[in-house]
Amino acid sequence: MKLQLARPEGSNVFTAYGEGYVNVNAARYGNSIVVLPDRVIEGWTASSPESLALADFEFLAALDAEIILLGTGATLRFPRAELLRPLMQARKGLETMDNHAACRTYNVLASEGRQVAAALILR
Numbered sequence: 875m876k877l878q879l880a881r882p883e884g885s886n887v888f889t890a891y892g893e894g895y896v897n898v899n900a901a902r903y904g905n906s907i908v909v910l911p912d913r914v915i916e917g918w919t920a921s922s923p924e925s926l927a928l929a930d931f932e933f934l935a936a937l938d939a940e941i942i943l944l945g946t947g948a949t950l951r952f953p954r955a956e957l958l959r960p961l962m963q964a965r966k967g968l969e970t971m972d973n974h975a976a977c978r979t980y981n982v983l984a985s986e987g988r989q990v991a992a993a994l995i996l997r
Contacts, residue, residue, distance in 0.1 A: 884942040885911045885984055891936050893948065894996055896977060909992045910939060913982050923951040923996035930961070935960035939991035941967040941983065945976030 875952040886909050889963065890897035895904045898914055908915040919930045923946040933954075934942050942961065950972050961968050971979065973994050 879893065879901050884890065884967070886914060886979050887984060888951055888992075891977045896994060896996065900992065902988065904996055906935070906993075906995050907910075908937070909980065910937065911990070918993060919995060921995070923947065923995055926957060926995075928957055931957050931959045934991070934993055935964040935966055937991050938989060939966065940989040943944065943980055943983075943992045944968060944970045945973035945992060945994035946970060947973055962968040 886898050887904045888896055888898055888909070889900050895902055896907070897903070898907075901914075903914070903916070905916060906918045906921070918933070919926060932936055945983055946952075950970060952970050958968065969976075969979070973996065976992050976994060983990040
């Protein structure tokens with residue numbers, strides 16, 4: 875699906891998504907990524923929601939974001955509760971959803987100037 879959204883100058887937005895990929899500012903990504911308004915971080919985590927580890931959430935907690943959107947692929951899968959401790963300690967919000975919903979939600983929040991990050995598992 876292609877998304878049409880006015881892009882604030884210098885801000886990353888999702889411009890398309892599909893099975894196993896997303897486009898950020900028209901650049902295609904097929905591996906797990908973290909997207910923030912000012913940068914894209916490739917190679918964020920392993921290949922499935924089940925393989926998420928504490929180190930993945932420690933990394934997310936250290937980002938300059940007030941809310942993290944966790945995209946778990948084509949279907950919604952919640953991470954194990956014990957993995958959320960770094961985010962709770964850093965007082966960061968987490969919303970878990972499928973990747974398509976995470977892309978749409980990110981675009982809305984980023985367009986509002988919110989400090990948001992989308993962490994997507996794409997494999």
